[in-house]
Amino acid sequence: xxxxxxxxxxxxxxxxxxxxxxxxxxxxxxxxxxxxxxxxxxxxxxxxxxxxxxxxxxxxxxxxxxxxxxxxxxxxxxxxxxxxxxxxxxxxxxxxxxxxxxxxxxxxxxxxxxxxxxxxxxxxxxxxxxxxxxxxxxxxxxxxxxxxxxxxxxxxxxxxxxxxxxxxxxxxxxxxxxxxxxxxxxxxxxxxxxxxxxxxxxxxxxxxxxxxxxxxxxxxxxxxxxxxxxxxxxxxxxxxxxxxxxxxxxxxxxxxxxxxxxxxxxxxxxxxxxxxxxxxxxxxxxxxxxxxxxxx
Amino acid sequence: xxxxxxxxxxxxxxxxxxxxxxxxxxxxxxxxxxxxxxxxxxxxxxxxxxxxxxxxxxxxxxxxxxxxxxxxxxxxxxxxxxxxxxxxxxxxxxxxxxxxxxxxxxxxxxxxxxxxxxxxxxxxxxxxxxxxxxxxxxxxxxxxxxxxxxxxxxxxxxxxxxxxxxxxxxxxxxxxxxxxxxxxxxxxxxxxxxxxxxxxxxxxxxxxxxxxxxxxxxxxxxxxxxxxxxxxxxxxxxxxxxxxxxxxxxxxxxxxxx
Ligand SMILES: Nc1ncnc2c1ncn2[C@@H]1O[C@H](COP(=O)(O)OP(=O)(O)OP(=O)(O)O)[C@@H](O)[C@H]1O
Ligand SMILES: [Mg+2]
Numbered sequence: 139x140x141x142x143x144x145x146x147x148x149x150x151x152x153x154x155x156x157x158x159x160x161x162x163x164x165x166x167x168x169x170x171x172x173x174x175x176x177x178x179x180x181x182x183x184x185x186x187x188x189x190x191x192x193x194x195x196x197x198x199x200x201x202x203x204x205x206x207x208x209x210x211x212x213x214x215x216x217x218x219x220x221x222x223x224x225x226x227x228x229x230x231x232x233x234x235x236x237x238x239x240x241x242x243x244x245x246x247x248x249x250x251x252x253x254x255x256x257x258x259x260x261x262x263x264x265x266x267x268x269x270x271x272x273x274x275x276x277x278x279x280x281x282x283x284x285x286x287x288x289x290x291x292x293x294x295x296x297x298x299x300x301x302x303x304x305x306x307x308x309x310x311x312x313x314x315x316x317x318x319x320x321x322x323x324x325x326x327x328x329x330x331x332x333x334x335x336x337x338x339x340x341x342x343x344x345x346x347x348x349x350x351x352x353x354x355x356x357x358x359x360x361x362x363x364x365x366x367x368x369x370x371x372x373x374x375x376x377x378x379x380x381x382x383x384x385x386x387x388x389x390x391x392x393x394x395x396x397x398x399x400x401x402x403x404x405x406x407x408x409x410x411x412x413x414x415x416x417x418x419x420x421x422x423x424x425x426x427x428x429x430x431x432x433x434x
Numbered sequence: 435x436x437x438x439x440x441x442x443x444x445x446x447x448x449x450x451x452x453x454x455x456x457x458x459x460x461x462x463x464x465x466x467x468x469x470x471x472x473x474x475x476x477x478x479x480x481x482x483x484x485x486x487x488x489x490x491x492x493x494x495x496x497x498x499x500x501x502x503x504x505x506x507x508x509x510x511x512x513x514x515x516x517x518x519x520x521x522x523x524x525x526x527x528x529x530x531x532x533x534x535x536x537x538x539x540x541x542x543x544x545x546x547x548x549x550x551x552x553x554x555x556x557x558x559x560x561x562x563x564x565x566x567x568x569x570x571x572x573x574x575x576x577x578x579x580x581x582x583x584x585x586x587x588x589x590x591x592x593x594x595x596x597x598x599x600x601x602x603x604x605x606x607x608x609x610x611x612x613x614x615x616x617x618x619x620x621x622x623x624x625x626x627x628x629x630x631x632x633x634x635x636x637x638x639x640x641x642x643x644x645x646x647x648x649x650x651x652x653x654x655x656x657x658x659x660x661x662x663x664x665x666x667x668x669x670x671x672x673x674x675x676x677x678x679x680x681x682x683x684x685x686x687x688x689x690x691x692x
Binding site for chain 2: 302305306308309312313315316317318319320321322323324325
């Protein structure tokens with residue numbers, strides 16, 4: 139039973155990371171109907187920037203984290219401005235190729251700059267003793283991931299629900315033409331969506347670092363799993379993306395622990411994709427489908 | 435006083451959908467404080483004219499001047515900020531936002547301190563919106579969505595309001611109340627109105643001046659008093675021929691009141 143709770147927590151922690159990256163997929167999709175397949179690689183970049191600031195430039199952890207998140211937000215804004223804005227009106231396939239190509243570029247550039255070895259950071263919570271509840275032991279790194287994600291989701295909810303610009307972003311995803319008629323700058327909404335998506339990915343990368351170290355390809359597989367999480371969540375809903383991430387994190391860890399040992403090979407790696415296929419068969423529109431198709 | 439420049443001046447615009455001409459050389463003027471209507475058959479180019487004015491489409495030729503500035507080709511959100519509100523064809527509301535959030539979005543570019551009082555003003559015009567203020571706009575009936583689209587445009591406190599077939603699909607009673615609202619915003623708040631309508635009778639009743647569009651061109655323009663007396667208008671552009679004898683008789687009666 140103790141292992142159950144420990145697995146539960148670490149599945150949730152891993153799921154939070156998937157969920158944060160998945161939220162980026164959904165943000166960009168809702169604003170532009172594009173799918174950004176470089177989302178995982180943007181996460182990797184955020185992680186490496188943090189590593190550089192802390193390990194090589196000796197920055198304070200919190201300062202480095204805030205700077206890396208801000209820098210990645212600007213990076214997302216710039217990506218949209220110089221690369222994706224040109225793709226408006228192109229076929230979805232062309233856009234897909236551009237974002238896949240972007241992923242390749244980011245991975246190889248990261249390899250050139252940071253090398254191909256795994257790297258990690260020391261955080262202020264690295265040396266804290268794990269939390270104990272009776273026999274159950276919770277690693278602090280997992281607890282931090284979950285706590286940070288809860289806070290972030292709360293802030294995101296408040297932003298979209300109560301700020302004028304947040305509601306305007308919802309409005310734009312529901313009816314772009316009407317949004318521009320009421321005076322919302324669609325270009326700005328798209329830019330902010332990219333900035334937020336990149337910042338979420340960076341946060342995911344920073345939270346992931348103490349759990350798993352970073353290497354240039356870390357975002358590739360993780361990005362695919364986050365993409366699966368977004369699909370499980372309906373690909374149009376931010377809470378759905380988070381829940382999809384949690385579902386994938388949990389399925390992965392429990393199959394790893396319970397099934398891999400028995401059948402003597404790694405089912406857990408494929409379990410995510412099996413879950414994805416099941417979702418597509420049972421509920422093609424995902425669990426949290428954001429209702430109907432939007433008007434253009 | 436020198437004759438004032440019209441608030442909106444469209445000069446010889448040509449707007450294309452790819453290779454298809456939506457509008458081929460339309461000029462029109464909307465004097466400040468007036469209600470001007472554009473009539474015409476389906477596909478005449480009325481919507482295209484409004485889309486060109488509001489910035490959703492860029493004209494290949496010609497100019498659009500608003501309050502002394504050339505605005506053709508600017509992004510729609512920038513044109514909205516100048517005080518041009520647009521009620522587009524076919525109730526383009528935000529379906530998953532509540533009625534009240536939709537209205538608030540209408541004032542997106544405005545100072546937030548006045549939004550509350552504005553919303554109450556809209557609720558006075560359209561009490562049914564107040565009843566459904568917490569309901570997602572997608573669940574409103576078609577006519578209610580149309581009211582919402584008009585209310586949302588009013589939230590801007592516009593100088594000029596573009597209305598694209600606001601009466602479409604409304605019951606006669608609602609058509610009447612929409613036309614009353616348009617008259618009242620024009621008279622009480624001095625909002626200038628450019629009204630596109632299929633319901634020619636309603637439009638000719640409330641407008642001061644009218645343009646008749648056919649096949650992307652202006653084929654007739656005159657004061658509405660004279661337009662409604664023109665036999666051609668009745669026959670060809672308002673489809674009076676197709677209407678029953680009773681309709682025709684009513685039309686004749688109305689002509690004699692003027
Ligand atoms: N999206 C489009 N793509 C291609 N052609 C279009 C498009 N929209 C309109 N057109 C063409 O432009 C012309 C003018 O259309 P417009 O929508 O302005 O007409 P309208 O007067 O508003 O008609 P209605 O009364 O039916 O709304 C039409 O002949 C139509 O074929
Ligand atoms: Mg039309």
